[in-house]
Amino acid sequence: MDGKLFSDHIDLSSKECYECDFLMISSLYKEELKDQELEQEYLRSYLRAAKDLQAINYRRSHPNNMPAMLIRKDQICIPFLFLCKHTLELAMKYKLKTIGAGYPAKHSLEKLWAQLKSHLEIDNAQYEELIKGLDKLDENYALRYSESKSGDKNKGEVITIHTQRIMATTEELFNLLIGGKD
Numbered sequence: 001m002d003g004k005l006f007s008d009h010i011d012l013s014s015k016e017c018y019e020c021d022f023l024m025i026s027s028l029y030k031e032e033l034k035d036q037e038l039e040q041e042y043l044r045s046y047l048r049a050a051k052d053l054q055a056i057n058y059r060r061s062h063p064n065n066m067p068a069m070l071i072r073k074d075q076i077c078i079p080f081l082f083l084c085k086h087t088l089e090l091a092m093k094y095k096l097k098t099i100g101a102g103y104p105a106k107h108s109l110e111k112l113w114a115q116l117k118s119h120l121e122i123d124n125a126q127y128e129e130l131i132k133g134l135d136k137l138d139e140n141y142a143l144r145y146s147e148s149k150s151g152d153k154n155k156g157e158v159i160t161i162h163t164q165r166i167m168a169t170t171e172e173l174f175n176l177l178i179g180g181k182d
Contacts, residue, residue, distance in 0.1 A: 040178070043090050047174050050083035054167040077161060082143040084170045085109065085134040091177040092116055109135050122176070130169045 010017050026037040057076045092112040096103040099119055109131045140148035
């Protein structure tokens, strides 16, 4: 890589290759397997990132498993929630595609969920709460930006979230939609 930040090749015999990470493992697959694995790799990478971020946040906010929560100015809950929402959006669109249904080119989990439920029998109150909660939190793109498109501050009404339950529910729904475990 010769000190580069990005590269389209790797020398497996170089020292530098051990300091790098693969963007996608599927790029190493035989051509006939790449397409098949690429979408699954994207889906699982967002779930893995959400799980890792949740674990880091929990350890930072509850050091040594303290029953009390530390209040920090540098919370990472917003990126965590965004990753959960994006993970579910990708998983829902993937499932709709695999069953031969189209989907709207929008980011609304509730619309995707309604469309999924018209094709599959899914009845779970916790999934409903998660989907509605993530969509509500991302009104006006509040999980992406501190201001809405109209310039209003995204102050939010929610004060606390239960990251462990959110992560567990996200992962459970993800596994239901695409199958398997991460």
